[in-house]
Amino acid sequence: MNRFYVACDLGAETGRVMLGTLHKDKLTLSEVRRFQNPPLEEKNSLQWNIPHLYQEILTALREISVYEEPIDSVSCNSWDSDYLLFSPDDSLISPTYHRNDPRTEAGMAEILSKVPWETIYEETGVRKMPGNTLFQLGAEKSRRLRRSRLMPIADGFNFLLSGVPRIEMSLASATQLYNPVTRAWSDRLFKALGLPPELFPAIVPAGTKLGVLRPEILKETRLEEAHVVTSCSHELAATLAGLPVSRGENWVFLRSGGWALMGTELIGPIINEAGGESNFTNQMGYGGSVHFYKQVVGLRILEECKQFWKERDSELDDDVLTHLAIAAPPFESLIDPSDPRFLTPGDMPLKIQAFCKETDQPVPRKPGPILRCVLESMALLYRKTLQQMETLTGRRFTRLFLLNGSSPNLLHHFIANALQIPLVVASPDTTGIGNVIVQSLALGHIGSLDEAQELVRQSFKTETITPHAAVWNSAYDKLEELVPS
Numbered sequence: 001m002n003r004f005y006v007a008c009d010l011g012a013e014t015g016r017v018m019l020g021t022l023h024k025d026k027l028t029l030s031e032v033r034r035f036q037n038p039p040l041e042e043k044n045s046l047q048w049n050i051p052h053l054y055q056e057i058l059t060a061l062r063e064i065s066v067y068e069e070p071i072d073s074v075s076c077n078s079w080d081s082d083y084l085l086f087s088p089d090d091s092l093i094s095p096t097y098h099r100n101d102p103r104t105e106a107g108m109a110e111i112l113s114k115v116p117w118e119t120i121y122e123e124t125g126v127r128k129m130p131g132n133t134l135f136q137l138g139a140e141k142s143r144r145l146r147r148s149r150l151m152p153i154a155d156g157f158n159f160l161l162s163g164v165p166r167i168e169m170s171l172a173s174a175t176q177l178y179n180p181v182t183r184a185w186s187d188r189l190f191k192a193l194g195l196p197p198e199l200f201p202a203i204v205p206a207g208t209k210l211g212v213l214r215p216e217i218l219k220e221t222r223l224e225e226a227h228v229v230t231s232c233s234h235e236l237a238a239t240l241a242g243l244p245v246s247r248g249e250n251w252v253f254l255r256s257g258g259w260a261l262m263g264t265e266l267i268g269p270i271i272n273e274a275g276g277e278s279n280f281t282n283q284m285g286y287g288g289s290v291h292f293y294k295q296v297v298g299l300r301i302l303e304e305c306k307q308f309w310k311e312r313d314s315e316l317d318d319d320v321l322t323h324l325a326i327a328a329p330p331f332e333s334l335i336d337p338s339d340p341r342f343l344t345p346g347d348m349p350l351k352i353q354a355f356c357k358e359t360d361q362p363v364p365r366k367p368g369p370i371l372r373c374v375l376e377s378m379a380l381l382y383r384k385t386l387q388q389m390e391t392l393t394g395r396r397f398t399r400l401f402l403l404n405g406s407s408p409n410l411l412h413h414f415i416a417n418a419l420q421i422p423l424v425v426a427s428p429d430t431t432g433i434g435n436v437i438v439q440s441l442a443l444g445h446i447g448s449l450d451e452a453q454e455l456v457r458q459s460f461k462t463e464t465i466t467p468h469a470a471v472w473n474s475a476y477d478k479l480e481e482l483v484p485s
Contacts, residue, residue, distance in 0.1 A: 263293020
């Protein structure tokens with residue numbers, strides 16, 4: 001018997017609705033609908049277009065109903081920090097602010113005037129992020145919160161679909177109002193900030209069945225057998241639930257992008273001074289696991305270089321750039337990618353050249369050597385982060401999973417060699433896979449997480465890159481001289 005699941009993957013830039021099919025020992029995933037999610041600029045405010053996202057989901061559900069297959073369940077996952085507010089009659093309170101809205105700076109100052117940062121980290125184990133839920137609440141008007149109900153984005157959409165208000169644990173832990181030790185909202189922060197407990201619905205674990213679709217949605221979509229399930233509501237937790245890891249394996253993940261995330265999965269949080277100083281975050285995952293990670297520099301330096309060359313009519317094809325980088329001398333020059341100068345846009349090749357000159361290294365002048373310098377430096381910085389994680393966790397990691405592998409393939413090889421562990425390029429659909437896996441576990445269609453991970457191994461291809469160049473060890477010594485401890 002076939003089983004069908006709908007995964008609504010709401011990204012901060014693009015949304016996707018996918019149909020997962022479980023047939024015997026095979027799981028397949030197909031994209032039903034893809035849509036853009038641009039923020040709205042209203043005067044001096046940055047907001048989300050929630051009605052647009054809701055209509056896109058309904059359109060996708062209508063399209064799925066045409067297949068005339070019995071849909072078992074539906075679930076949403078999303079980015080963190082932002083939230084929906086609902087009035088007592090369950091209507092949406094507008095606007096829904098974007099985490100980069102200018103108001104968040106004042107909100108952060110307001111919160112920190114009431115609670116020291118050290119207390120916040122001690123309670124939550126979450127790094128300081130200006131746009132997170134806690135600091136956004138510092139900018140909220142009291143009239144908007146009065147008798148309101150707050151839910152993170154994915155949980156808000158699960159509520160819109162089911163009518164049952166719950167917050168799944170992974171998104172709850174990302175609000176910076178949740179204590180991962182007590183596994184509950186932080187009474188200490190709630191009391192210090194005067195937040196009414198009734199503002200937040202009850203927290204539930206991933207894999208909780210909320211109920212069937214609302215009557216009006218049932219009438220419109222005809223998906224009469226579909227239940228709404230909380231998968232892992234946070235996109236990162238959903239992604240990690242979809243990895244083909246093995247029991248007892250010490251693995252690490254790297255999610256690429258303009259900014260990257262690097263971390264691992266633990267059985268409990270690590271909240272101490274060393275973790276706080278290194279900007280590590282503790283976030284809940286499937287089955288009560290904890291994802292311990294930090295934000296590191298990603299592809300933004302490379303993208304800024306490419307934009308610089310494009311603006312000067314020197315744009316090069318990605319394949320040509322890679323060829324030029326391969327031809328350039330290895331480890332001739334390195335930079336500290338976390339140096340503040342590289343965190344702002346504009347004239348990136350000139351900034352790289354200035355850094356190399358200041359540190360008495362050969363100055364790269366052409367695109368090939370510049371690109372090689374950037375990619376080698378990024379890979380070595382990830383090795384430094386890996387060593388931080390090994391010190392903090394007391395673990396020795398043996399494999400890295402690369403998520404969102406849209407970065408250059410040359411960088412993948414550099415990372416494997418720099419870290420000296422195999423690198424696995426995960427499926428680009430891993431977030432949707434994890435969403436569907438948790439739904440299937442919740443409904444009892446898969447017996448255990450071990451069974452689910454074996455199913456993923458059998459159903460989706462991955463690429464493994466094995467390290468082969470030990471010369472990176474001496475290159476790392478050179479980077480350590482450039483990067484402050």
